[in-house]
Amino acid sequence: MSDDAIRTHGLTKRFRTGQVAVDGIDLAVPRGAVYGFLGPNGSGKTTTIRMLLGLVAPTAGQVHLLGEPMPQAAARVLPRVGALVEGPAFQPYLSGRANLARLDAVDGSADPRTARARADAALERVGLGAAADKRYRQYSLGMKQRLGLAAALLRPRDLLVLDEPTNGLDPQGTREVRHLVRELADAGTTVLVSSHLLAEIEQVCTHVGIMGGGRLLLQGPREDLAARRGSRVVVRTPQADGAAALAELRRLGLADAAVEPVAADGVVTVSAALADDEPGASSALPAPQDIAGALVHAGVGILTFDVRRPSLEQVFVELTGEGFDVAR
Numbered sequence: 327m328s329d330d331a332i333r334t335h336g337l338t339k340r341f342r343t344g345q346v347a348v349d350g351i352d353l354a355v356p357r358g359a360v361y362g363f364l365g366p367n368g369s370g371k372t373t374t375i376r377m378l379l380g381l382v383a384p385t386a387g388q389v390h391l392l393g394e395p396m397p398q399a400a401a402r403v404l405p406r407v408g409a410l411v412e413g414p415a416f417q418p419y420l421s422g423r424a425n426l427a428r429l430d431a432v433d434g435s436a437d438p439r440t441a442r443a444r445a446d447a448a449l450e451r452v453g454l455g456a457a458a459d460k461r462y463r464q465y466s467l468g469m470k471q472r473l474g475l476a477a478a479l480l481r482p483r484d485l486l487v488l489d490e491p492t493n494g495l496d497p498q499g500t501r502e503v504r505h506l507v508r509e510l511a512d513a514g515t516t517v518l519v520s521s522h523l524l525a526e527i528e529q530v531c532t533h534v535g536i537m538g539g540g541r542l543l544l545q546g547p548r549e550d551l552a553a554r555r556g557s558r559v560v561v562r563t564p565q566a567d568g569a570a571a572l573a574e575l576r577r578l579g580l581a582d583a584a585v586e587p588v589a590a591d592g593v594v595t596v597s598a599a600l601a602d603d604e605p606g607a608s609s610a611l612p613a614p615q616d617i618a619g620a621l622v623h624a625g626v627g628i629l630t631f632d633v634r635r636p637s638l639e640q641v642f643v644e645l646t647g648e649g650f651d652v653a654r
């Protein structure tokens with residue numbers, strides 16, 4: 327048993343069609359994390375999430391949620407887990423509020439006297455307060471998605487599992503979901519959130535797992551994954567200082583330092599790789615502040631000084647050779 331909020335060992339799903347949708351994955355979602363579960367369409371995220379929640383039986387492997395084995399402990403564990411998965415069962419002719427009341431009533435452990443307050447609080451939280459009395463069938467896709475979130479938030483949860491929560495939302499709605507996830511995480515809820523659009527949730531994640539072709543290609547703290555590859559220092563200087571800047575960077579041990587072609591405005595860009603891809607190899611390289619100091623000391627005029635980290639998407643593409651929107 328582990329202290330992680332979610333832990334799987336060798337989790338595998340082979341469908342009757344013979345397709346292996348999830349291929350022996352070991353997920354580890356630490357308590358308190360916001361875990362971005364990422365990967366192209368068809369990479370196995372939804373199937374994994376369904377297995378986590380006991381909606382689909384694994385072909386092989388184990389799942390522990392909040393330290394307890396699934397599905398054996400489902401009755402004890404699932405009340406502590408809020409989930410948004412495809413197609414929640416809402417009644418089309420009932421209002422958003424009435425739909426939540428219905429779900430609330432099914433939950434044996436919820437106090438019926440406070441049902442209304444719970445539903446209203448959840449609706450407010452997802453920005454549906456004004457549409458509470460509208461029928462579900464009149465909701466837009468984004469509003470439906472929000473109602474699904476509200477249902478997951480009807481009671482305090484230790485763990486939230488959200489499958490593509492930003493599906494159907496406009497950029498404003500997407501920002502709101504991010505904000506909500508951050509708020510919930512600040513309050514101590516562990517969140518697993520899946521997306522095929524990395525940029526949408528990258529900013530709120532503390533941890534990331536990247537799926538590709540049913541396998542977990544990469545997993546760990548977000549900062550570690552992005553820092554692992556390809557950080558660069560990028561300096562813009564007056565053209566006259568370009569050669570001096572290049573010489574200084576090389577003197578500091580940044581072997582691949584190079585000057586990019588002159589821009590029309592008499593400014594050149596000098597850049598160099600800051601970290602090697604090999605773990606530990608970067609320790610010999612100077613820290614950014616020391617590089618800036620050395621350039622100033624060498625009399626180089628600095629117009630801008632940046633440390634550029636690759637986006638996770640760049641890391642992903644580099645690792646897999648696959649774009650994010652590639653279907654299987």
Ligand SMILES: Nc1ncnc2c1ncn2[C@@H]1O[C@H](COP(=O)(O)OP(=O)(O)OP(=O)(O)O)[C@@H](O)[C@H]1O
Pocket residue numbers: 341342343345346347365366367368369370371372373374522654
């Ligand atoms: N019930 C099923 N029977 C057979 N194959 C299935 C079934 N459900 C999913 N698959 C296949 O398993 C693979 C993984 O699908 P899954 O829905 O888990 O991916 P995903 O990463 O969630 O993608 P998306 O972002 O499009 O939802 C796909 O190739 C899909 O066609």
